[in-house]
Amino acid sequence: MVKFDPRVKLFIIIALLVIIFVKTNLLFQSIILLLFVLFLIVSKYLNRVIDSVRLFLVFIPLTLTIHVIFTSLNFSIGGVRFTFSYEGLLVSIMFTIRLLNLFLVSGFAFNWINGIELIDSVYSILCPLKKLKFPVDDLFMIIFIGIRFFPIVKREVKDIDQSYRNFFNVDRNSTVIGRIKEFKNILSPLMVYILKKADTLSLSMYIRGYGKGKRTYYKRLKFVLKDWILFLLITSFAITIIYV
Structure with a gap:
């Protein structure tokens, strides 16, 4: 994959998570899942992402079962009454797919952004807080x-x-x-x-005399043209999806 500034990577992940949380439409969540899986296959990240979230995938059928029981089924224990809600089933599937999307995006984030890049990018973003005496x-x-x-x-x-x-x-x-x-x-x-x-x-x-001296970067972060282009594209896409 093309190398981007870690701050752009972090922004992309946050934007994807916000979009997944905000949109509660089954069709939209399904499209996001399909496109993201295709992206993982093309970028050859799929196996690594699956390995990262393998332990959490047990919550997918569990979530679907719980949602189906509490939103799709309406029954009474004493009188054997059983009703089924089609709309409740769609809501259950939507929440399950959304949870799967969150797992996949999180797994991709852990494989795409390493720990040092994440620290440097967040540190760079929070540096202005030093003026407010924040440690x-x-x-x-x-x-x-x-x-x-x-x-x-x-x-x-x-x-x-x-x-x-x-x-x-x-x-x-x-x-x-x-x-x-x-x-x-x-x-x-x-x-x-x-x-x-x-x-x-x-x-x-x-x-080593650790104190409150200024911390240095492990890698100098600098926005280049490709970072600005991707940042603007993702910003426009996120705003369009959320507000349209």
């Missing part, structure tokens, strides 16, 4: 530490889990209760590792 630098240092710290913890969870299985010769349990019990077994060494890693991180920040 932008301190806030984004905390966010940056979190973005760097949690992947390390996730990798350590996998290593501890693999070591536990190899040492005790246990197979992975596929049930939810079994997963919880397995995680309980590796919780103690994981907490020891997290506390040790946090102490090392705080010590390194102290040694």
Whole structure:
């Protein structure tokens, strides 16, 4: 894909989410889903997006079932009365497709914008708040530490889990209760590792003299012609869709 300024990417994602939230039309949500899936296929992002949201896809049939029960069906427990609402079914399908659209756009955002780009773009947008004495630098240092710290913890969870299985010769349990019990077994060494890693991180920040100095960018952000063109196109499209 063509490389754009991270701020334009962030604006596109926000615009898509706003459009999906605002428009409550089944036909519109279906068209958005079709076009977005075609875009993911053409851009070769589909597999990565599906992998990112795979765990959340279980909510799609669950959402449809709940909406059908509470909006499409009208029944009484004592007298076996059963009525079906076609309009309620359409509303249920619309909400389900909208939830799927939100999942796909969010998964695409996580694969299209990496953590450093996201931090730099949001930091650039919020920089004017420094004039109001808002601690932008301190806030984004905390966010940056979190973005760097949690992947390390996730990798350590996998290593501890693999070591536990190899040492005790246990197979992975596929049930939810079994997963919880397995995680309980590796919780103690994981907490020891997290506390040790946090102490090392705080010590390194102290040694490097971390203070309230000006934060620098990891990558200089600059709008070029293609960014302005895409920004104007998306703005015009979003305004047209929302207000027409």
